Amino acid sequence: MMQVNQELQQALEELQVVKEKLHQAYEELEQRVTERTAELVMSNVLLQQEIIERESAEAALRQSENLYRQLVESQTDIIIRIDLQGQITFANVAACQTFGWKQDEFRCQSYFQFLHPDDLTQVMESITALGYSSHPLTNYERCALTVNGIRWFQWNAIAIHNDKGEVVEIQQVGRDITEQQAALHDRQLAEAALRQSEEKFRTFSENTHATIWIRSADSFYPLYISPAYEKIWGRSSQDLFEQSTSWVDTVHPDDRDRATQSIEQLFSGSQSISAEYRILRPDGAIRWIWNRGFAVYNDQGQVNYYGGIAEDITERKLAEQKISEQAALLDIATDAILVRDFQSQILFWNKGAERMYGWLSTEVIGKDLHDILYPAGTQQQLKEPLKCVIESGSWQGELHKVTKSSQKIIVESRWTLMRDSAGDPKSILTVDTDITQKKQLEEQFFRTQRLESLGTLAGGIAHDLNNILTPILASAQLLQGKFFQDEERSGQLLTLVESNAKRGAALVKQVLSFARGYKGEPTIIQVQYLISEIIQIAKQTFPKSIEFSTIIPEEICAIAGDTTQLHQVLMNLLVNARDALPDGGNINISVENKLIDEAYTRMNLDAKVGHYIVITVADNGIGMPPEILDRIFEPFFTTKEVNTGTGLGLSTALGIIRSHDGFIKVSSNVGRGSKFDLFLPAVEATHSFKIEDLDLLPGEGELILVVDDEAQIREIATIILENHNYQILTASNGIEAIALYAQHKHQINAVLMDLMMPEMDGITAIRTLRKMNKQLQIIACSGLNSMEVFAQAADVNVQAVLSKPYTARELLNSLHHLLRG
Structure with missing residues (x-):
């Protein structure tokens, strides 16, 4: 296209020269006509000569213009000339065909309407700049709107000057490069995809824990070895490039045949191979390798190269070995x-x-x-x-x-x-675990223990039976004598015989039921009936000097369990209470519903959140000292005389209660009696009951001083009280509590004081606080739950006593009644 432009320029310049010569000839002619009229003949001759020359020049000009037009019209590139306002002044046939216009209609059209909107601003700036520069614009690419849609063109533009050197037009030559552009775009996409693929492969191969290898098809020479090789083998990959078969030397001698045979299979035409073998690292370590190889073929079906992945499977092998050993252990285990x-x-x-x-x-x-x-x-x-x-x-x-x-x-x-x-x-x-034999032995043991309890009751049973038999025997004798004919008296005596016989039969039935026992599925048990049955036996067999009292509210929940086993527990506790009352006394049995919350479970590991039934058996007998109290649940431990007890009663009772998902709390004081609390889950218990779900009594911003040497108890007490609108100060011992109270004496509303603490115990601390403020509200708290401890608390005039473990409800209720009555 540059050549075309140059030829066109040359033709235009020749045409301009011719025009200038014509102009000069005309001027000379006029001058000669004026100046040399006399020389008319000569002038005519000269005129004729000039006319001939002008005709020759015009012919040359027409020939040059025809040559220029033929050259322009024969071009397949589009040629367009526009003025400085962008109006088209000339367009060749190719341009008219490209844009779908006739030549005469195409002229005077705006050139800019055929440009893509995205290119319009830049093209206008380029044309403006061309008017101030003598340098042409070459090889700039822009889109144009043609009859065949948007097409890409490569443009060359040049400025056309007049005889004054002013730019009057812009001539542009454009070549359609849409197909070349599409091909270039496809090639660029392909190159970008290739680069991306290579980058992905490089990233994957350099970051994967497995070794990726590529080898040539002819000599199996390594073409690529990923960095993981050096980490797994502990050797330089350069060794493989220098000696391609050196990998064989790294294989364990016992596995080399298997490793090399897999590669030979690949050479023999197998599309893929897989082999596991061991390698020897330079540091002496042995690693397991799983090598998988495959052949990559070209379009002619010939092997192009071989590739593969060598993965370190040492951990998997060890795990498989461990699993195998565990499987063997599972098979030798006696459990199913x-x-x-x-x-x-x-x-x-x-x-x-x-x-x-x-x-x-x-x-x-x-x-x-x-x-x-x-x-x-x-x-x-x-x-x-x-x-x-x-x-x-x-x-x-x-x-x-x-x-x-x-x-x-x-x-x-x-x-x-x-x-x-x-x-x-x-x-x-x-x-x-098969516990069939164990359960049978337990049943035998429980029955033996029940029989032991019956042995201790034998005297009372004999006494009660004698009381039953006495009126029966006496009535029988009277009926045989003078009252035989007396219908009224006979009827009374027969009624007396019948009632005593039924009383005796009931006693025998209860004793036999307790002695034989029956172990079946857990059943729903109404606690009041369970206690009434056991009280009935006790009243009939215990000395008359022992009195019984019961407190059983009507709304008591039921429990699920084995009736015989729970009978056994209660009977054992009653017998122990009887033995603790040699001179008579009182045995009290009470029942209450109790909701154990998370606070309680943190202080008693045997407890779980939920509803419980608490059965309390208390006596006012001789009590137990602490050294005895700590051992009462040990098997075979007994304080009774030889041949009067096996020492298995309480340990059996604890086992039964635990088998019912319950627990036991005991408190005792020498000379004042003992108390056993049996905690059993209620049937309708809510298994997940949180503190915040309770409708508890909140505080009114009072400041409470919590004193306890156990950090967990201080923590849970703080959580409970702060969540219910109390402010808290905490102390870990009595000395710290006194110091805090002295500092905040006028702000503290109440003190929750643990009685058993190191350095200064709670009783001493309470006495000191009382000297500082006689009106101070104090709640004493103890985990011993012994009557002696609570008696000491009463001596120092505390307003309330709280047994540990306590629930959130118990703590908040105690504070509420203490502060607001």
């Missing part, structure tokens, strides 16, 4: 270990399960667990364990199952919820 899904399908069954239940794993895998271990009528026991393991993740308890031979067994079963990698429940792991 099995896994089931949530459709009760058996997934795992160890050798212990085979021995316990008689079923081989091949017989039960994939089968329904209920069909194998739980016959009809026993599946109801699974509802609570399944609910518990889903909610809390684990469950532990006793279950009744059957073996392949239909033998009934009792197992101690532990269930654990298993989750998948996403944390969703997927199965349940169960570990069963």
